Amino acid sequence: MAKDFSTREENYSKWYNDIVQKADLAENSAVRGCMVIKPYGYALWENMQAVLDKMFKDTGHSNAYFPIFIPKSFFSKEADHVEGFAKECAVVTHYRLKNDADGNGIVVDETAKLEEELIIRPTSETIIWDTYRNWIQSYRDLPILVNQWANVVRWEMRTRMFLRTAEFLWQEGHTAHATKEEAIIETKQMLDVYADFAEKFMAIPVLKGTKSENERFAGALETYCIEALMQDGKALQAGTSHFLGQNFAKAFDVKFTSKEGKLEHVWATSWGVSTRLVGALIMAHSDDNGLVLPPRLAPVQVAIVPIYKNKEQYNQVCEKAAKLKDMLQEKGIRVKLDDRDTHKPGWKFNEYEFKGVPLRIALGPRDIENNTVELARRDTLEKSIYQQADLVNKVEHLLEAIQDNLYQKALTFREEKTFKADSWDEFNTILDDKGGFIYAHWDGTAETEQKIKDETKATIRCIPLESKPEAGTCIYSGNPSKQRVVFARAY
Amino acid sequence: MAKDFSTREENYSKWYNDIVQKADLAENSAVRGCMVIKPYGYALWENMQAVLDKMFKDTGHSNAYFPIFIPKSFFSKEADHVEGFAKECAVVTHYRLKNDADGNGIVVDETAKLEEELIIRPTSETIIWDTYRNWIQSYRDLPILVNQWANVVRWEMRTRMFLRTAEFLWQEGHTAHATKEEAIIETKQMLDVYADFAEKFMAIPVLKGTKSENERFAGALETYCIEALMQDGKALQAGTSHFLGQNFAKAFDVKFTSKEGKLEHVWATSWGVSTRLVGALIMAHSDDNGLVLPPRLAPVQVAIVPIYKNKEQYNQVCEKAAKLKDMLQEKGIRVKLDDRDTHKPGWKFNEYEFKGVPLRIALGPRDIENNTVELARRDTLEKSIYQQADLVNKVEHLLEAIQDNLYQKALTFREEKTFKADSWDEFNTILDDKGGFIYAHWDGTAETEQKIKDETKATIRCIPLESKPEAGTCIYSGNPSKQRVVFARAY
Numbered sequence: 001m002a003k004d005f006s007t008r009e010e011n012y013s014k015w016y017n018d019i020v021q022k023a024d025l026a027e028n029s030a031v032r033g034c035m036v037i038k039p040y041g042y043a044l045w046e047n048m049q050a051v052l053d054k055m056f057k058d059t060g061h062s063n064a065y066f067p068i069f070i071p072k073s074f075f076s077k078e079a080d081h082v083e084g085f086a087k088e089c090a091v092v093t094h095y096r097l098k099n100d101a102d103g104n105g106i107v108v109d110e111t112a113k114l115e116e117e118l119i120i121r122p123t124s125e126t127i128i129w130d131t132y133r134n135w136i137q138s139y140r141d142l143p144i145l146v147n148q149w150a151n152v153v154r155w156e157m158r159t160r161m162f163l164r165t166a167e168f169l170w171q172e173g174h175t176a177h178a179t180k181e182e183a184i185i186e187t188k189q190m191l192d193v194y195a196d197f198a199e200k201f202m203a204i205p206v207l208k209g210t211k212s213e214n215e216r217f218a219g220a221l222e223t224y225c226i227e228a229l230m231q232d233g234k235a236l237q238a239g240t241s242h243f244l245g246q247n248f249a250k251a252f253d254v255k256f257t258s259k260e261g262k263l264e265h266v267w268a269t270s271w272g273v274s275t276r277l278v279g280a281l282i283m284a285h286s287d288d289n290g291l292v293l294p295p296r297l298a299p300v301q302v303a304i305v306p307i308y309k310n311k312e313q314y315n316q317v318c319e320k321a322a323k324l325k326d327m328l329q330e331k332g333i334r335v336k337l338d339d340r341d342t343h344k345p346g347w348k349f350n351e352y353e354f355k356g357v358p359l360r361i362a363l364g365p366r367d368i369e370n371n372t373v374e375l376a377r378r379d380t381l382e383k384s385i386y387q388q389a390d391l392v393n394k395v396e397h398l399l400e401a402i403q404d405n406l407y408q409k410a411l412t413f414r415e416e417k418t419f420k421a422d423s424w425d426e427f428n429t430i431l432d433d434k435g436g437f438i439y440a441h442w443d444g445t446a447e448t449e450q451k452i453k454d455e456t457k458a459t460i461r462c463i464p465l466e467s468k469p470e471a472g473t474c475i476y477s478g479n480p481s482k483q484r485v486v487f488a489r490a491y
Numbered sequence: 492m493a494k495d496f497s498t499r500e501e502n503y504s505k506w507y508n509d510i511v512q513k514a515d516l517a518e519n520s521a522v523r524g525c526m527v528i529k530p531y532g533y534a535l536w537e538n539m540q541a542v543l544d545k546m547f548k549d550t551g552h553s554n555a556y557f558p559i560f561i562p563k564s565f566f567s568k569e570a571d572h573v574e575g576f577a578k579e580c581a582v583v584t585h586y587r588l589k590n591d592a593d594g595n596g597i598v599v600d601e602t603a604k605l606e607e608e609l610i611i612r613p614t615s616e617t618i619i620w621d622t623y624r625n626w627i628q629s630y631r632d633l634p635i636l637v638n639q640w641a642n643v644v645r646w647e648m649r650t651r652m653f654l655r656t657a658e659f660l661w662q663e664g665h666t667a668h669a670t671k672e673e674a675i676i677e678t679k680q681m682l683d684v685y686a687d688f689a690e691k692f693m694a695i696p697v698l699k700g701t702k703s704e705n706e707r708f709a710g711a712l713e714t715y716c717i718e719a720l721m722q723d724g725k726a727l728q729a730g731t732s733h734f735l736g737q738n739f740a741k742a743f744d745v746k747f748t749s750k751e752g753k754l755e756h757v758w759a760t761s762w763g764v765s766t767r768l769v770g771a772l773i774m775a776h777s778d779d780n781g782l783v784l785p786p787r788l789a790p791v792q793v794a795i796v797p798i799y800k801n802k803e804q805y806n807q808v809c810e811k812a813a814k815l816k817d818m819l820q821e822k823g824i825r826v827k828l829d830d831r832d833t834h835k836p837g838w839k840f841n842e843y844e845f846k847g848v849p850l851r852i853a854l855g856p857r858d859i860e861n862n863t864v865e866l867a868r869r870d871t872l873e874k875s876i877y878q879q880a881d882l883v884n885k886v887e888h889l890l891e892a893i894q895d896n897l898y899q900k901a902l903t904f905r906e907e908k909t910f911k912a913d914s915w916d917e918f919n920t921i922l923d924d925k926g927g928f929i930y931a932h933w934d935g936t937a938e939t940e941q942k943i944k945d946e947t948k949a950t951i952r953c954i955p956l957e958s959k960p961e962a963g964t965c966i967y968s969g970n971p972s973k974q975r976v977v978f979a980r981a982y
Contacts, residue, residue, distance in 0.1 A: 030621050031560045031609065039553035039637060046554060062530035063537060068611075068642055068658055069522045069581075072588070076596045087588060090560075091599055092611070094582040095646040097563070105567045108582055108608055117599055118522065120559075120583070120611075130521050140833055146530060151559055151642065155586040167559055342631055 007288040012232045017161070019282055023291045023355045026161045033159040033166030037275070040355065041162075043299035045169065045278055049149065051201050051297075052171065052273065055193050061145040061173060066127050068151070069118040074126035078251040081125065084218020088155035090120040090166075120153040125219060125244070125270055128174045129252040136176060136266055138257045143186070144176040162279030163236075163491050170274035176266045178258065180245070183267035184222075187243040190271040191224040194239035202277065203294040203406040204228045204284045205414055206238055207437070207486060209462025214446050217270075221245040227461045227486070229414045230283040233435020235461045235488035238280050241271035279491075285379075285406050291356030292378055294406050295399040301334045302395060303352040307345050307364030314341065321363050324373070327392055333399070353378060358402045359395060379405050420484070427475050427487070431458055437488050439467075441481035443474035452476050458487045498779040503723045508652070510773055514782045514846045517652045517769075524650040524657030528766070531846065532653075534790035536660065536769055540640065542692050542788075543662065543764065546684050552636040552664060557618050559642070560609040565617035569742040572616065575709020579646035581611040581657075611644040616710060616735070616761055619665045620743040627667060627757055629748045634677070635667040653770030654727075654982050661765035667757045669749065671736070674758035675713075678734040681762040682715040685730035693768065694785040694897040695719045695775045696905055697729055698928070698977060700953025705937050708761075712736040718952045718977070720905045721774040724926020726952045726979035729771050732762035770982075776870075776897050782847030783869055785897050786890040792825045793886060794843040798836050798855030805832065812854050815864070818883055824890070844869060849893045850886060870896050911975070918966050918978070922949055928979050930958075932972035934965035943967050949978045 005018035020026050025041030028034075037045065053063070069092065075082045096112030099105075121127065128146075135141060149171045159165050173190060177183040191208060198206045206226035216223045220242035228238045249255070249265040258264050285292040295301050304321045308314040318339045325337045336357075338348050345362070352360050362374040373391055376383045379402050386394050417436030421427035430438055442448060442460065453459050463485045472481045496509035511517050516532030519525075528536065544554070560583065566573045587603030590596075612618065619637075626632060640662045650656050664681060668674040682699060689697045697717035707714040711733035719729045740746070740756040749755050776783040786792050795812045799805040809830045816828045827848075829839050836853070843851050853865040864882060867874045870893050877885045908927030912918035921929055933939060933951065944950050954976045963972045 027622075027625075029558045030562060030565075030618065031558045034558035034560060036558065036622050037556040039555045042555045043553065045556075062534065064530045064533045065528040065536075065660065067520045067522045067525035067527065068644070069525060071521060072597060074521075075588075082597060088586065089588065090583045090609070091585040091588065092581045093584045093599065096579055097566075097582065097610070098578070106563060106573060108584065118581070119588070127521065131518075131527050134518075153559070169556065 005290075008231060015288075016279075016283060019286055019291050020161045025278070025282070025291075028161065031166075033156055035161045035165050037169075040299060041278060044281070044293070044297060045275055047297045047299060048197075048201070048277060049171075052193075052197055053149075055197060056147050056171075056173065059145075059189060059193060061147045061175075064146045064148060065150070066124050066131060066148060068121055070121050070124070070127045072117045072119055074130060075119065077126065078219050078247055080247070081219035081251075085122045085154075088157070089122050090153045090155060092118040092120065121150070122152055122154045123270075123272075124148065124150070124152075124172055125174065125248050125268075126252070129248040129254060129268070132174075132176055132266070133252055133254045136254055136256050139178045139259050142176055142178045142256060142266065143182065145173075145186075146175065147171055147173040160279075162275055162282070164276075168275050170272050172270060172272040175269045176249075176254070177269070178256065178264075178267070180267050183245075183269050184243055187222070187224055187241045187269045187271070190269070191226065191239075191241040194241065194271070194273060195226050197273075198226055198228065198238055199407065201294065201296045202281050202284070203296075203403055203410060204238070204280060205407065205411045207462060207464055208466070209464040209486065211240075211462060212446070212449055212460045212485070214449050215460060217242045219244060219247050220270075221247070224465075225462055227437075227488075228280055228284065229417055229437060229488070230280070230491065231413070232283075233417055233489075235437065235490040236276075236280050236283070237461070237490065238277060239271070239273040242269060244268035244270060284410055286356065289381070290354035292406065293356035293358060295358040295403045298356065298358050299334065300336045300352075300355075300357050301399055302328060302336070302359045302361060303348070303357045304335065304337045304361045304363060305345050305348045305352070306337075306339055307362055309365075313365050316368060317363055317365065320368055321361075324361070324363070324388065324391060328395060331392055331396065333395060349376075353381075359398055377402060379409075421475060422472075424475050427458075428456060431456055431487075431489065435489065437461070437486050439484040440475045440487055441472035441483075442485045443477045443479035443481055445477075445479075448474060448476050448479075452487070456489075458489050461486045461488050461490060496781075499722060506779075507770075507774060510777055510782050511652045516773070516782075519652065522657075524647055526652045526656050528660075531790060532769060535772070535784070535788060536766055538788045538790060539688075539692070539768060540662075543684075543688055544640075546688060547638050547662075547664065550636075550680060550684060552638045552666075554640065555637045556639060556641070557612075557615050557622065559612055561612050561615070561618045563608045563610055565621060566610065568617065569710050569738055571738070572710035572742075576613045576645075579648070580613050581644045581646060583609040583611065612641070613643055613645045614761075614763075615639065615641070615643075615663055616665065616739050616759075617743070620739040620745055620759070623665075623667055623757070624743055624745045627745055627747050630669045630750050633667055633669045633747060633757065634673065636664075636677075637666065638662055638664040651770075653766055653773070655767075659766050661763050663761060663763040666760045667740075667745070668760070669747065669755075669758070671758050674736075674760050675734055678713070678715055678732045678760045678762070681760070682717065682730075682732040685732065685762070685764060686717050688764075689717055689719065689729055690898065692785065692787045693772050693775070694787075694894055694901060695729070695771060696898065696902045698953055698955055699957070700955040700977065702731075702953060703937070703940055703951045703976070705940050706951060708733045710735060710738050711761075712738070715956075716953055718928075718979075719771055719775065720901075720908055720928060720979075721771070721982070722904070723774075724908055724980075726928065726981040727767075727771050727774070728952070728981065729768060730762070730764040733760060735759035735761060775901055777847065780872070781845035783897065784847035784849060786849040786894045789847065789849050790825065791827045791843075791846075791848050792890055793819060793827070793850045793852060794839070794848045795826065795828045795852045795854060796836050796839045796843070797828075797830055798853055800856075804856050807859060808854055808856065811859055812852075815852070815854070815879065815882060819886060822883055822887065824886060840867075850889055852882075868893060870900075912966060912978075913963070915966050918949075919947060922947055922978075922980065926980065928952070928977050930975040931966045931978055932961075932963035932974075933976050934968045934970035934972055936968075936970075939965060939967050939970075943978070947980075949980050952977045952979050952981060
């Protein structure tokens with residue numbers, strides 16, 4: 001199986017596509033730019049959803065559901081938002097088909113034209129704030145802490161599975177607050193939730209920061225983000241949390257009576273992560289043998305493969321394997337016993353290795369005699385023999401060890417790929433030879449940022465939250481700068 | 492609160508809408524026919540989803556995700572399907588908006604017209620079977636047992652929240668099998684899953700049966716259904732499971748090599764339930780005091796309301812209430828402690844009664860002295876005093892008792908509203924005076940069925956699975972009949 005797919009070095013982009021398709025995560029559909037998320041890929045997304053959903057609920061949020069359609073006129077209400085979102089989108093103009101009078105199959109019924117076109121949501125601020133107007137009268141109605149799991153559509157011209165697709169799945173939180181301070185606290189809290197999720201569950205270290213004005217969400221006063229580094233040295237924006245100020249409240253006339261009896265506009269945030277995270281997960285850990293998944297999110301944490309030469313051995317080994325499976329499952333471990341007799345053990349070994357299952361157990365007649373099992377780690381490919389009596393402890397320990405190891409490897413990689421550049425030459429050399437995150441001085445103007453982007457394809461990934469003010473000169477313009485920002489080429 | 496909403500007798504339809512809106516389940520949106528599902532209503536749907544999803548996985552199914560868009564030409568491939576579904580639907584014709592040259596806001600960019608229109612899925616058989624073609628070569632690739640949780644759009648002219656909306660949420664299972672027998676077993680299995688869910692979790696008894704040809708799913712050879720009875724005597728189809736034969740495999744050219752080496756078309760099923768079930772739940776159990784929810788699905792199973800006269804009592808009572816809450820939560824019970832001091836206890840009592848919370852605990856200073864609590868049941872409105880030491884047991888017991896009572900009440904109601912009619916006059920009298928399910932003889936023709944529908948608005952809800960053959964004469968045509976079928980007016 002490993003032979004017919006690319007290595008990272010040969011062709012990083014093909015390597016990624018090969019893993020997505022051959023590990024049964026997703027495939028392109030008959031509809032341009034839309035993917036089919038296959039059961040194994042969707043199980044991964046479900047595990048991510050389950051963790052995130054609990055984190056949202058633990059921080060006081062509830063889920064709700066708003067219409068997929070947004071009246072065209074809603075987009076025009078927030079001036080920046082319309083520029084950012086009402087362009088490449090799917091437009092519904094009619095609501096009926098009919099049989100063609102000339103017998104050419106079915107055609108659009110031109111008499112069923114909508115008075116106002118409906119846009120398939122690219123994001124839901126407009127329809128949600130139009131709804132919130134009726135939910136909010138007094139400070140007692142605030143805060144509103146709502147999240148939505150939904151599909152959205154952005155008509156992207158160049159698509160790549162999980163990373164950029166016309167339709168994708170995501171969650172979008174939309175909160176309403178009585179004060180600016182409270183809204184900013186919420187924005188930062190959700191950024192921390194995303195960073196915790198990325199680091200503790202996806203095993204991906206992330207930089208937290210704010211976006212430059214150019215890269216800000218259309219309609220936001222401040223966009224916070226987490227940025228991850230992929231193995232090809234390119235950055236990937238893994239989540240954003242926006243402080244929207246009173247922009248949407250003003251656009252949709254959402255006011256409340258404060259404790260002091262004053263009529264004021266409501267403060268807003270929005271925050272989201274998407275199926276793009278599946279792409280990040282694939283690119284962060286996988287290797288030339290296929291997918292590598294962190295145990296906390298892996299749909300199957302342990303695969304058990306029986307080894308046998310005849311029917312009698314098959315029965316004996318499978319009986320024992322089923323018992324081991326039950327023991328592990330009782331501890332909440334996600335186990336798959338692959339007792340298919342239509343495939344050879346070697347084929348199954350390749351299969352689970354390629355699909356990134358963190359631990360593989362091989363169990364054969366000799367193991368039955370000796371009360372042993374062979375355990376193989378996906379991350380290091382190490383194999384060890386353990387007593388069956390120790391199995392549950394060993395598996396629990398190894399799953400934690402693999403989770404930690406993946407995070408540490410990713411962190412070490414990022415540290416090795418993080419640079420400082422103090423001149424334009426140095427900046428370009430690092431960018432072309434090494435890639436990664438480059439901390440450099442920038443004069444703070446959108447003009448310089450755009451020129452750097454045009455000349456190098458590198459963008460400001462974020463203005464990092466943790467970094468300290470440091471006086472310097474802009475690598476491009478030579479003008480004064482107060483702080484280094486993080487540049488990279490990005491997905 | 493109870494004063495400004497209708498009773499069932501005054502206006503059943505308004506009673507339903509009042510509950511939906513005033514219990515914060517859903518509201519109409521700015522988009523015609525689309526609703527906003529509010530957090531309390533969505534929490535109910537999430538609980539239903541969680542139970543169903545586990546039932547699907549326990550029967551071997553996995554979730555996946557297919558595109559929301561279906562190319563128009565796909566609908567023409569299955570002859571019956573196109574008649575049923577490619578009519579009232581949302582049609583995407585363009586993929587870009589632009590600023591109007593005359594400054595009239597944003598308009599559709601006519602240069603961005605799709606070559607082939609895309610339909611927003613009203614159901615996904617076509618796009619899924621187009622995908623399955625590439626997944627299936629051999630009998631070893633079968634069965635495919637896949638489910639999708641998704642939004643779908645059907646451009647309904649008359650909409651009612653939850654019961655019939657232009658966009659709704661649902662799950663659609665789509666399975667592929669090597670044999671006819673296996674596909675039929677799957678179809679029936681999923682019908683049983685739906686019936687179990689309705690009876691054990693929703694506390695709604697259902698009739699299982701097959702649809703007449705007229706009422707069959709477009710493209711199915713047989714449609715199995717569960718039918719529930721609402722309090723106004725109208726039936727509601729609560730779930731369907733379709734045996735699709737080889738229709739979609741033939742339309743999308745999906746073949747496999749059998750064990751015997753023969754190339755054959757694949758056998759298919761599909762099955763679904765939707766947010767319509769929330770409507771069924773509301774109408775089955777609620778009363779003139781508002782919503783009544785079965786404990787197994789209620790977002791909040793127990794609401795604790797502190798009673799106090801001053802700050803000291805408030806602190807004392809809330810401290811105790813928090814302990815009781817923790818005790819109950821440890822047992823997995825969903826508890827809300829409403830310690831808001833902005834609302835009076837009486838207001839809260841009304842609120843939780845109206846929102847259908849199964850149990851309410853009132854805790855005041857006297858209870859603290861006596862180590863007691865007052866427990867009120869939503870279903871019977873009975874109140875009792877219990878010792879705090881007994882609380883967990885009593886609550887667990889009462890939640891089960893309420894669940895059983897709701898089911899028994901609904902069953903008794905259905906039995907009282909189930910009739911036999913042996914003549915056309917009798918049929919019409921029962922239909923107009925009593926409503927409910929009417930078992931009557933039918934000659935088996937689509938023509939008679941249509942005439943009965945035209946004259947009475949009653950339809951054949953199902954040909955019940957459990958009923959025995961019985962010779963008789965059709966109530967309408969007088970022609971011979973072999974079995975009674977179930978008629979009702981329906982949602």
